[in-house]
Amino acid sequence: MKLTLELLRSTIKQNELMLSHILEENKRLREELSQVRAAPENRLEQEMLSRLRKRKGSVIRNRILDTVQNKELSLAELKGFIVDEQQYCSKASFYRYIDKLVAEGTIQLIGDRLHAAQVHDALQ
DSSP states (O other), X not given: OHHHHHHHHHHHHHHHHHHHHHHHHHHHHXXXXXXXXXXXXXXHHHHHHHHHHHHHHHHHHHHHHHHHHHSOXXXXXXXXXXXXXXXXXXXXXXXXXXXXXXXXXXXXXXXXXXXXXXXXXXXX
């Protein structure tokens, strides 16, 4: 009986040790998997993402101008579209774009409505 009890205790300790190693390996593999998923697949993809990040401001700016030219929207409606629906940028960034476009005279804010002041072909 004592021998069986000691054998069981020994087996339990070995199993606990193996479980500890398995859990550590599982944690390591999960971290590695998350890094692999987060990393771009290849150099071309990295380069394309880098170029897109550099052009992000002009893309958002042109999207704002296109929307203002095609639809008569209030500032709140445009913010809802660009920030909330399309998620192009944050609310603070959106208002910085608007301030800059108004200061340049590219768009006009009349009352609460936005109007295109000129065609923005030169901006593209």
